[in-house]
Amino acid sequence: xxxxxxxxxxxxxxxxxxxxxxxxxxxxxxxxxxxxxxxxxxxxxxxxxxxxxxxxxxxxxxxxxxxxxxxxxxxxxxxxxxxxxxxxxxxxxxxxxxxxxxxxxxxxxxxxxxxxxxxxxxxxxxxxxxxxxxxxxxxxxxxxxxxxxxxxxxxxxxxxxxxxxxxxxxxxxxxxxxxxxxxxxxxxxxxxxxxxxxxxxxxxxxxxxxxxxxxxxxxxxxxxxxxxxxxxxxxxxxxxxxxxxxxxxxxxxxxxxxxxxxxxxxxxxxxxxxxxxxxxxxxxxxxxxxxxxxxxxxxxxxxxxxxxxxxxxxxxxxxxxxxxxxxxxxxxxxxxxxxxxxxxxxxxxxxxxxxxxxxxxxxxxxxxxxxxxxxxxxxxxxxxxxxxxxxxxxxxxxxxxxxxxxxxxxxxxxxxxxxxxxxxxxxxxxxxxxxxxxxxxxxxxxxxxxxxxxxxxxxxxxxxxxxxxxxxxxxxxxxxxxxxxxxxxxxxxxxxxxxxxxxxxxxxxxxxxxxxxxxxxxxxxxxxxxxxxxxxxxxxxxxxxxxxxxxxxxxxxxxxxxxxxxxxxxxxxxxxxxxxxxxxxxxxxxxxxxxxxxxxxxxxxxxxxxxxxxxxxxxxxxxxxxxxxxxxxxxxxxxxxxxxxxxxxxxxxxxxxxxxxxxxxxxxxxxxxxxxxxxxxxxxxxxxxxxxxxxxxxxxxxxxxxxxxxxxxxxxxxxxxxxxxxxxxxxxxxxxxxxxxxxxxxxxxxxxxxxxxxxxxxxxxxxxxxxxxxxxxxxxxxxxxxxxxxxxxxx
Ligand SMILES: Nc1ncnc2c1ncn2[C@@H]1O[C@H](COP(=O)(O)OP(=O)(O)OP(=O)(O)O)[C@@H](O)[C@H]1O
Numbered sequence: 051x052x053x054x055x056x057x058x059x060x061x062x063x064x065x066x067x068x069x070x071x072x073x074x075x076x077x078x079x080x081x082x083x084x085x086x087x088x089x090x091x092x093x094x095x096x097x098x099x100x101x102x103x104x105x106x107x108x109x110x111x112x113x114x115x116x117x118x119x120x121x122x123x124x125x126x127x128x129x130x131x132x133x134x135x136x137x138x139x140x141x142x143x144x145x146x147x148x149x150x151x152x153x154x155x156x157x158x159x160x161x162x163x164x165x166x167x168x169x170x171x172x173x174x175x176x177x178x179x180x181x182x183x184x185x186x187x188x189x190x191x192x193x194x195x196x197x198x199x200x201x202x203x204x205x206x207x208x209x210x211x212x213x214x215x216x217x218x219x220x221x222x223x224x225x226x227x228x229x230x231x232x233x234x235x236x237x238x239x240x241x242x243x244x245x246x247x248x249x250x251x252x253x254x255x256x257x258x259x260x261x262x263x264x265x266x267x268x269x270x271x272x273x274x275x276x277x278x279x280x281x282x283x284x285x286x287x288x289x290x291x292x293x294x295x296x297x298x299x300x301x302x303x304x305x306x307x308x309x310x311x312x313x314x315x316x317x318x319x320x321x322x323x324x325x326x327x328x329x330x331x332x333x334x335x336x337x338x339x340x341x342x343x344x345x346x347x348x349x350x351x352x353x354x355x356x357x358x359x360x361x362x363x364x365x366x367x368x369x370x371x372x373x374x375x376x377x378x379x380x381x382x383x384x385x386x387x388x389x390x391x392x393x394x395x396x397x398x399x400x401x402x403x404x405x406x407x408x409x410x411x412x413x414x415x416x417x418x419x420x421x422x423x424x425x426x427x428x429x430x431x432x433x434x435x436x437x438x439x440x441x442x443x444x445x446x447x448x449x450x451x452x453x454x455x456x457x458x459x460x461x462x463x464x465x466x467x468x469x470x471x472x473x474x475x476x477x478x479x480x481x482x483x484x485x486x487x488x489x490x491x492x493x494x495x496x497x498x499x500x501x502x503x504x505x506x507x508x509x510x511x512x513x514x515x516x517x518x519x520x521x522x523x524x525x526x527x528x529x530x531x532x533x534x535x536x537x538x539x540x541x542x543x544x545x546x547x548x549x550x551x552x553x554x555x556x557x558x559x560x561x562x563x564x565x566x567x568x569x570x571x572x573x574x575x576x577x578x579x580x581x582x583x584x585x586x587x588x589x590x591x592x593x594x595x596x597x598x599x600x601x602x603x604x605x606x607x608x609x610x611x612x613x614x615x616x617x618x619x620x621x622x623x624x625x626x627x628x629x630x631x632x633x634x635x636x637x638x639x640x641x642x643x644x645x646x647x648x649x650x651x652x653x654x655x656x657x658x659x660x661x662x663x664x665x666x667x668x669x670x671x672x673x674x675x676x677x678x679x680x681x682x683x684x685x686x687x688x689x690x691x692x693x694x695x696x697x698x699x700x701x702x703x704x705x706x707x708x709x710x711x712x713x714x715x716x717x718x719x720x721x722x723x724x725x726x727x728x729x730x731x732x733x734x735x736x737x738x739x740x741x742x743x744x745x746x747x748x749x750x751x752x753x754x755x756x757x758x759x760x761x762x763x764x765x766x767x768x769x770x771x772x773x774x775x776x777x778x779x780x781x782x783x784x785x786x787x788x789x790x791x792x793x794x795x796x797x798x799x800x801x802x803x804x805x806x807x808x809x810x811x812x813x814x815x816x817x818x819x820x821x822x823x824x825x826x827x828x829x830x831x832x833x834x835x836x837x838x839x840x841x842x843x844x845x
Contacts (some may be wrong), residue, residue: 053124056143057117065109067135075217075329076134077109082178082221083130089116089123092228169235170228176239177224183242184220189407191223191241200234201226212406212455213433215329258364258411261397262404266364269392273368274355277348295349296493298342298524299486299826300335303479316350317359319480320413320458330477331458332449334419336465337482338798339699340525340640343462344417346482350460351415363413363458365405367391371422372598372635373623374445380438383453406435409456416445416459420467420695421598450475464695465798483800483826484522493524497531507534516546519801519830525638526551533558547773548802549706552644553715556582559618579719581614586649589636590660593646593700599623600634619645643696647703651728652720661728664701665735665770698766705732706773732770733779739767740783759793765803772806781813790843791819799825804834817843 057064068077081098084090090098098112116123132143167175184191188209195201209222227234258266279288300314302324318324319333337343347368353359354366367387374390381389384402388394394401405412427442433452447453449461449472458477465481473479485493491508498504507530511518521527526548530537533554537544545551560578575582588608592598605615614620615634623635636642650660707716708729716725743764771780792811799807799822811818820842827835839845 052121053128054117054121056128057113057124061113064113064131065106067131068109069105073327073329074105074108075215075327077105077112078217078221079134079178080127080130081112082181083133084112084116084123084126086175086177087126087130089119089126169232169239172239173224173228173235180224180238180242181217181220183246184223185216186408186410187241187245188216188219188223190245191238194237194241195227195230195234198233198237200230200237210406211433212409212435213452214455215451216410216456217329258404258408259397259400261394261400262364264396265392265394265401268395269365269367270355270357272392273351273366276368277352277355280345280348291345291348291352294493294496295345296485296489296496296524298346298489299483300346301481301483303336303481314480316346316353319346319350320360320363320460324480325478327475327477330475331451331454331456332472332475333458333460333477334468334473334479335460335462335482336468336479337462337484338523338800339464339695340523340638341482341484342524343482345524347415347417347460347462354413360413362411364408364411366413366415368415369417371416371418371420371445374416374441375421375423375596376599377441380440381444382438383435383444383448385438386441386444405454405457409454410458412454412457414448414454414457414459416449416461419445419461419463421596423596446472467695484524485527486522487828487830490518490521490527493527494531497528498534503534507531507537510534510537510544514544514546515830515833516802516805517544517551519805519834520545520548520551522801522828522830525640529555546805547706547709547775549644549703549709549712549773552641552703553707553712555641556644556648562618575715575719578617581611581617582645582648583652584609584611584614585617585619586645586652589642589645590649590653592642593696598635598639598642602632602634605634639696640699643699644703646700647707650700650704651707651716651725654720654724661704661731662735664697664704665732665739698763702766702770702773704728705736705770706775708732709773709775711775729774729776732774733776733782736767736770736774736779737783739763740771740787743767744787744789765794765797765799765806768810769803769806772809777813780810784810785813785815787814787818788816789818790816791821793821794825795821795823797825799827799831801828801831801834804831808835808838811838811841814838814841817841819844 051059068080078099081090081095085092085095094115098108098115100108103111113127116127128143135143173180192201192206192209196203196206205226209219209226214222223238227238278290280291280294297313297315300318302314314323319335322328335343335346350360351366351368354363360366369386369390377390387402387405388398422442422445427446433447435453439447444453448457449459490511494507494511495501495504498507511521511530517530521530529551530545533551536554536558540554545554557574560574560582588600588605588610591608592600597604600620605620610620619637619641620634621637623633636645650664706712708725713725713729767783771783774780794807797803803825804827807820811820818841820838822845835842835845
C-alpha cells in the first residue's frame with residue numbers, strides 16, 4: 051500500500067493514536083518532524099495548532115493538509131508516526147518509515163548541510179533534536195537572549211509558565227526565536243552547542259546556589275531523621291528500617307511481564323523506566339492495605355538522604371496525605387513546600403526560584419492519596435504557584451502537572467482510589483504486591499536474630515498454607531513474627547484468617563501488659579477489656595469520620611488513658627508539622643480497623659445499626675458508618691464519607707470476630723444472645739450482598755454461557771464469608787450461583803484471596819469455569835485453590 055493510501059485508510063486509527071492519551075506531545079513531535087523535513091510551512095504549523103482547537107480536530111486538520119500535499123508528505127508523515135508512536139501502534143508505518151540507521155546517516159548529512167544554511171533554517175531543520183537538547187537549558191537560552199537585548203524580559207514570560215512541559219517550553223522558545231531572525235537563532239544554537247560540547251548540558255553538572263545547597267543539607271538531615279525508624283513500630287520500640295527492610299514485589303501496572311527482567315526497586319519508582327507518558331510528572335504506586343507502600347516511600351527517602359539513590363534529585367519533599375488532610379487553611383505551593391515540608395532558614399526566594407527553574411531536580415512524595423479529603427479535588431486547575439487553594443485542589447494541580455510542571459511527584463494509594471481523571475495524567479503506575487515467597491523468608495530471618503526462632507516461624511508457616519498465603523502481605527507477616535510465642539502455643543490449630551492473626555496480636559500485646567490471672571474469661575481479655583473498649587471507640591469514631599490521626603484531646607474524649615497508649619497499639623505520629631502538640635495513630639490503619647470492628651462487636655449502644663451499614667454494598671450511602679456515630683462526635687458538614695477500603699476491612703474483621711472460633715471470647719464479656727444476634731446479622735447481610743451481586747449481572751446472550759465478571763466488592767464479600775468460617779452461610783450465599791463462568795481478571799487476587807475463594811466456591815452446586823488471569827496467584831495460591839478444584843470445569 052502506498053503512503054497516501056495508508057494515510058487515507060488508517061485515518062481514524064492515526065487520529066486515535068495521536069490523541070487518545072490526552073497529551074498533545076505525540077502530535078507536536080510529528081509536527082516537529084514534518085517541519086524539519088520541509089513538508090510543513092510555519093503558517094501551516096500555526097494553523098494546525100490554532101489556540102482553542104481541540105486535539106482531535108488538530109490531528110484531523112494535519113491529515114487533511116498532508117494528504118493534499120501528496121506522496122512525499124504522506125511518506126514523511128508515515129516515517130514520523132513510526133518514530134513517535136509506541137511500539138505496539140506502529141504497524142505498517144515502520145515499513146514505509148525510514149530505519150534508524152538511515153536516520154543516523156541523514157543526521158550526519160544534515161550536519162554537513164547546516165554549514166550551507168542560515169541559522170534560522172538550521173533551527174527549523176534541527177528542530178526535533180533541539181527540542182530535546184533544550185530540556186533543562188531553556189532558562190540559559192532566555193538569559194543569553196535577554197542579555198544580548200534580543201528578547202525583552204516580558205518575551206520570556208510565556209515560556210516560563212509552569213503549565214508547559216519542558217518540550218513545550220523548548221518549542222515556544224524556538225518559535226519565538228525564529229521570528230526574531232538569524233542573530234537570535236545563531237545565539238540559541240551557540241548556547242545548545244556550547245552546553246553539549248562542555249558536557250554541562252546535563253543539569254547534574256550545574257552547581258546550585260549556596261542558599262540552595264544549605265537548604266538541601268537541612269532537608270537531608272530532616273528526611274534522614276524521619277525515615278530512620280519504621281514508623282509503625284513506634285509504640286513497640288525503635289526498629290531501624292535498615293534492619294528490617296525487605297524488597298517487595300513491584301511491577302509496572304501496564305508493562306509486559308517479563309519474569310527474566312531485573313525486579314524493580316526503590317530507585318526505579320521515580321526513574322524514567324517504564325514511563326507510559328514521558329511528559330507527565332506523576333508516578334502512582336498502588337497496592338492493598340499493608341502491602342508496604344509507605345515503607346517503600348520511606349526507603350526511597352532514606353536512600354536519598356544518604357545520597358545512596360535518586361542522586362539526580364537535589365531536593366526531596368516528603369508529604370503524608372493523612373497529615374495534609376488536617377490542614378484546613380488554603381495553601382500556596384510555596385507554603386506547602388516550606389511549611390509542611392521543610393523551612394529554609396535563609397534565602398527562601400532563591401530556593402523557591404531554584405525549584406521553579408530546575409523542576410527536574412526536585413522530587414515530591416505523597417503517601418496515602420486515598421486518605422486525602424477530596425472535597426476540592428476537582429476544583430478548576432491551578433496554574434500559579436503563588437495562588438492559595440484547599441490542599442486537595444493543590445495536590446490535584448500538582449499531580450496533573452498544572453503546578454510545578456517538571457517536578458517529579460510520586461504518590462501512593464490503595465488500588466481503585468484513584469479515578470480515571472487523574473490516571474490520564476500519570477507518567478506511569480506501579481503495583482506493589484507485597485512479599486514474594488523468598489521475601490517472606492528473608493523478612494522472617496531479619497525479624498529474629500536467633501536463627502532457631504526464625505526457623506521455627508518458617509516451619510509454622512510452611513505447615514499452614516493459609517497463614518503462608520496471608521504473609522505475602524508485609525503487615526500480616528510482621529504481625530505473625532511479633533507473635534511467634536503465641537504461634538508456638540497454637541500448635542497445629544494456628545491462625546488461618548486475617549482476624550485470627552489480629553486476635554493473636556491483641557492477645558500478645560495485652561499479655562505483655564497484664565499477666566494471666568486465671569479468672570473465668572481468659573485472664574488477658576478480662577483485664578484488658580476496658581482498655582480494648584476505649585481503643586475500640588476511638589478507632590470506630592476515626593474510621594466513621596475518616597480520621598487516622600488523633601490529638602491528645604481526642605484520645606481523652608474517647609476515654610483513652612496514658613496506660614492504654616502504653617499497651618503499644620497507638621504510636622506517636624512523627625512528621626515535621628507537629629506544632630499542635632503530640633498526635634497519635636494506630637500502629638497501622640489495619641489495626642485501627644480491627645479495633646473499630648471490636649467496638650462493633652462489643653458495643654451495645656446506638657452503633658448496633660453499624661452491622662447492616664457496614665455490609666451494605668449498594669446504594670448511595672453504602673457502607674457509611676458516619677450515621678452510626680453519636681451526633682456530638684460527627685465531623686462538620688464538609689467532612690467526606692469515610693474511605694470504602696477501610697470500611698470494608700472493618701466489616702471483614704467484624705465477620706471474623708463473630709466466627710465460631712472467636713465468638714466464645716466475646717460471650718464471656720457481653721450478653722451471649724447479643725453476640726449470636728450479631729453473628730446472624732452478618733450472615734444474613736453477606737448472603738444478601740452476594741445475591742444482589744449476582745442479580746445485577748445481565749442475563750446471558752442466547753447461545754452463550756452465563757458469565758459473571760466480578761465487580762468491585764465481590765471479592766470482599768467472599769473474604770468476609772471466609773473470615774466468618776460458617777459453612778452454612780457460605781453454602782447459602784454461594785451455593786445456588788447460576789453462572790457457568792466466573793471472571794476474576796485484574797481483581798488483585800493473591801494467595802490469601804485464593805484461600806477465601808476456595809472456601810466459598812467449594813459449596814457451588816454447579817461447576818463453574820474460573821478465570822484468574824492477570825492476578826498474582828503464585829504456587830502458594832494454586833495450592834490454596836485445591837479444595838475447590840472439583841467444582842471448576844476450567845481454571
Ligand atoms: N518492604 C518492607 N520491609 C519490611 N517491612 C515492611 C515492608 N513493607 C511493609 N512492611 C511492614 O508492614 C507494615 C505496613 O506497611 P505499610 O504501612 O508500608 O503499608 P501500606 O501499603 O502503606 O498500607 P496502607 O495502605 O494501609 O497505608 C509496615 O509497618 C512494616 O511493618
